[in-house]
Amino acid sequence: MKRTRVGMLIFPDVERLVNINASAPSRPFPSQAITPPAPHTAAPVEPGTAEALLAAGQPERARAVAQRALDLAVSHKERGHQAWALRLLGEIMAGGDRAEMEKSLAYYTQALPLAEELKMRPLVARINLSIGQLHQRAGARDAAEAYLGTSLTQLREMRTCASGRRGPRRGSWDWAT
16 A cells, blocks of 8 residues: 555656546646657667668758758767767768769768768678679779678678678678578
8 A cells, every 4th residue: 555655756747547447537648748858869879760761762851851860960969879970871872973973972081981980880881882882883893892791791600691780690691690
């Protein structure tokens, strides 16, 4: 009984949650409990939205959302989110013409040292993979082989495939064994 009373002092709406079928009307939750998320919490959400838009074939909207994520990350000094947003912008721009490919490379080259400094190994490997694929599309075979080889080595060290998933056992990916 005492435990319930203490609980009622700490969580005044616990009675409403526990006794849902009670006939007595319950008090509504306080308005302070329903608050919109803080603006800085949108930074990690935006890249996921941008990736979904890119996968859905909407690169312009994806670029706008990714740019917003980058702006939020920079304004709130969230360097890890900044690296992810830069990589994502590079990914979005990589699908375009030659001028956009150069912009893509610029985004990747901004993201790579930042990710390396923060020791974000999976992100570093993904950036190296993307730079290698970009050089491959541009016809720069030597540069592509260097970046793809680096990425493959990094992924092997982490025992991770290119999609970012880990293998449940040795030999689950032929190239990673």
